[in-house]
Every structure is written in structure tokens, then in C-alpha cells.
Amino acid sequence: MNKGRFGQFGGQYISETLMNELYHLEEQYEYYKNDPDFNEELDRLFREYAGRPSLLYYAKKMTEDLGGARIYLKREDLNHTGAHKINNVLGQALLAKKMGKTRLIAETGAGQHGVATATAAALFGMECEVFMGKHDTERQALNVYRMELLGARVHAVTTGTQTLKDAVNDAMREWSSRVEDTHYVLGSVMGPHPFPTIVRDFQSVISREAREQILKLEGKLPAAVVACVGGGSNAMGMFYNFIPDEGVRLIGCEAAGRGIDTPETAATIATGKLGIFHGMKSYFCQDEQGQIAPVYSISAGLDYPGIGPEHAYLYDSGRAEYVPVTDDEAVEAFEYLAKTEGIICAIESAHALAYVKKIAGSMSRDQSIIVCLSGRGDKDVAAIARYKGVDLHE
């Protein structure tokens, strides 16, 4: 068994053409992650450019309304570019720059990772090309224009389901045709080793801050931390520093779409099986022939048929729980947060909130829950209006 495994999950199931590049990436990452200059530069970017540390906000009205555990929102939505994606992107872009790369490519679902990559490319003076399923370019049109404003070229991917997995396929194809000057900024804790580890490390700033913040505010650890999971990058970042704290429940909320008993779902843990795809062994939604299943969710960012290998491991080992949340529940939570706390969050993050709404009331008032508010919801306003049957004209 090679390295880059989380139990049986992970690995490097990728074409020979990319293997040397993956080794090179791993070696460079291992060097720079311990390099004081690199870390200082990244810290400065986090602080001065991305706006970190992000707030840990006590949602008082929501807490009172639900009448149970004290609810805290980790406000990744307040980061520059409006989501947690910037944490990983600044890390990888800086690494790519140190490696002498001049061009960044990325896949994107909702567009948040694409926007973050286009942003970093602009900041570092690098070329940028983003692959996005054609279906997603339509439901997240604003983010497409945002990427173009930032100087990136957006490729609408017309193969397969025209969503996130197809965007990953095409980004991998592009990378295998041009590795010399190009770094593939993978956006989630997935893909071949070393990506799941690199992305998790850069995202772990979320739980590093949140753990300190909650100890300061509450004087003790939370009873649970909750995050939405597609590939699983904000959840991995939110969980990571709490993994050794055995009393803290780690809860990942998957997109159930129209329900896990329907084919229109993206809940991998609930409906998927063990498989090998996109460079990793993990759980995937697939049919009885081992073909990757078309998945569905209202959220373009969670609309992915797999889950990162470390999540698969946390699930198998029983350390983390994964629960399905439907479109309806997520939309309801999206509206609830807007009206209760005056915060319009990403529809992805609303999946996590929806589950918190279910459990908070039955928990005790001296317990607390941290929800990762992974992104802001401006990008979703038009889609939610459509979902509710409202005709919008901008």
C-alpha cells in the first residue's frame, strides 16, 4: 500500500502522466509547510487579504428561538471572496508560485472555488483557467462573470451531467496535457494524494481559530461542530482540530437533494458504495455496474458523487457522523437564518444549519454547537427565488 492513505481510503489512482508531478507537489509541499517564510507569508495573506481570523458569532436569536444548545456561527462567509475556499486557494497558489508555476487551473461547482482561484491568480499575476459544468454556469451565472472580471477564462464543460464531477474530469484532462507551467488548484479534500492532505491542512485554520475562540467565549469545548459536505473541504477544516477532542461530535451534512430514497440525491455516505474514482478510493454514488451515478442537489457546491477519503475514514471509524439534508430543508434554513439573524448564507451552508435546527432544541442550554457558515448567499439569491417560483428581473 502506498502512502496518502486514511485507513483503506485515498491513494493515487491517476494516470502515469501525472505521477511525477504529484511526487513533485508532495515534496515541495513537505518542504514549504515547514518553511517559516512561507508560513509567515501565508499568515499575512490570511490576515491582511482574506480578513482572517473569521468571527465566531453567537447566534443569540436563533439560540433563543430553538431553545436548546447555544449556537455559534463560524463566519467563513465573511472572508474575502465570500467563502472558506480562499483559505485553500491562497495556500496552493502561494505554493504554486514558489514552485515556479505561472498558470493555475481549477474546477468549480458553485463557482466559489473558481472565484477564489481567479482572485489568487490576479493577486499573484498568474494565468487562470476555470472548468465549470455548463449547467452550473447557468445556475451560477454571476460567479462566471465574477471570474471573468478577475481575468480568468471559464470553460463551460458540456460532457456528462455538466456539473462538478465533469468539471473535475476536464480539469484533470487539462492538467495531464500541461503540467510544466501549470498547477491544478484542486478545491476540495479529494483527488489523488497529496491533495486531500494539502487542502485539509490549509482549511484546518477554520478549526484552529474556532477551537480557541469557543474556549475563550464558553470556557469549554462545544458539544458538536456541524458543516456541510460535498467533497468535504469546509467540513474537514471545521473538524480537523476537534478530532482529538473525543467529546465533540463531528457532524457532516450531505445534500440529499429531493431525498435519499429518490435518484435525485448527492448524499454519498447515505447512498454511495466503496469505489475508486478521481484519483482516490472512497465512497461514491454509483450504479450496479460501477458507473458513476448522476447526482442532484439544489446546491451546485455539494452536487458531487463522492466524498473526500479522510471523511470516508472518519465515517468508517465512527469518529464523525454524516446526515442527509434535503433541498426543502436547506431552503427553509436559508430563509430562517436571513429572517432570524439577518445573514444570507450560501445554500451549501444552509444544509448544515438545517440539521442544527433539528438537534439544537433537544440539547441542553449549557452545551454549544459550532456551525461552519462556509459561504455567503448572494450567489444563491436568484436560484432560491426560482425555487420559490418568484420571477426576478435584474
Add this chain to the structure above:
Amino acid sequence: MSKIQTAFEKGKCFIPFITAGDPSLDKTVEYVLTMAQAGADIIEIGIPFSDPTAEGAVIQEASLRALQAGFTMEGLFEAVERIREKSKVPLIFMTYINPVFHYGYDAFFEKCQSLSVDGFISPDVPFEEKEEIAGIAQKYGVDVISMVSPTSRERIRRIAEDAEGFVYVVSSMGVTGVRSEFSSNLKETVTQLKKYTEVPCAIGFGISTPEQAAQMAAIADGAIVGSAIVRIVADKKEQAGEALADYVSKMKNAVRGA
């Protein structure tokens, strides 16, 4: 010596690839037999996968057509049985690892053995992950064909020393698909390979014309052609037999003369 390797004893090999189930498995049976008769030395049968990340547009589309037409593993094995009633041409399955993982490695390679499918290639199982299948494939006498690419460099030695059947030399960066230019270090790659293994090597990715095939077969022990064949089937659908026979015999002649 394995049956795959033996095929190279007779001279330079022409190795066509066809996507199984496009437009139907009945046609796959017919086209494989046609290509064998027209001079194909070894035939690669591509098992379609929903998300073929190493393929260009032509094979991606053929894979999706085959899946939409209702391709199943069971159907494929039945089709290969029919091929075997009429031909002993060496066959190789090429596919992504998930459908095989899902079918069960043991059951899959046992089936390969019973159908005399003597080789297996998977673009998403590099050297590092080879033990995923190597032991089981060996148990059933199936060669796991390794790939080397223009970026393999110092990896060539390890891959070569472990090679069986033949080594699949990827002609250029990127995905499958017809192209006009190839990596400039192909000769060097083959020279490297020959230093470390007796196993023959064939070049694939992007080859479509007899001139290109001859050029590649002059460097290596054979030439592999995928997208150009799959495109003939895409164009002519149920009526591709004659065009395939013409094409394969032209290509075989070009390779033979190299």
C-alpha cells in the same frame, strides 16, 4: 512467455482499440472479428466508463453511447464468448478501475482467464497502485500492461522491471485523440525501456495515419490506435465493417514495413 508477448514474436504489431457496446455489443463482436481478419495482431476492447478522465472527446462520446445503449459486463463477457467461437486473436480489456473493482477483482480476472483475455490495462492504476490488482491478475494468468508517458523519466526503470505483456508507451501529454505531433523523447523512452526489460513496447495515443503508425513502429515494437478506429465506428455506426477492414489492413501493412 505470455500470449500477449508471443504476439510480438512474429514482428511489429498493429493493435487497434474499440469501445465495447458502441453502437451495440453485436456490432462489437462483428468488428473485432473483422479487425482480426484484416490483420490486427492484438485487439484492445475498451470497457466503457461514465467518466473516462484519460480520454479525449471521441472515446468519451463512444463510452457514453455504449452506456446509453445498455452496456453491461455480463453482456460483454457473452460477446467475447462469441468472438472466441471464431477467433483466437489475443485480446486485452482496457478500462477504468471502478467498474472492475465493483464487479470484484477475483470474479473479473477469473472471467478474463476463461475467455482467454490475456491482458488488462487501466489508465487509473499507476505503478504505485498496481498491487490493487497485480496478485489477482497473476493468479488467473492475465498480464497487467503498464504505461509509461513523456513525464515518466526516472520512473521508467521501475515500471520496466515490473512489466508484463508489453509496455504501453504514451506518445504525448494529455488525453487520447488524433494528433499531428508527438513527444520528442519517444526514442529515448524506448531505449530506456529496452535497457531494463525484454518485454516489448508499443506506442499509443494520437496515432491515426499509416505514416504515423510506420514512424512509431520503427521506434517501438508496435503501434496502438484507438480514437481513429472509434471514429470510424461513430461515423458509420452499424455499417463500419468494410471501412474498418480497409483501415486495419492499411495500418497493418504500414506497421509491418517499419
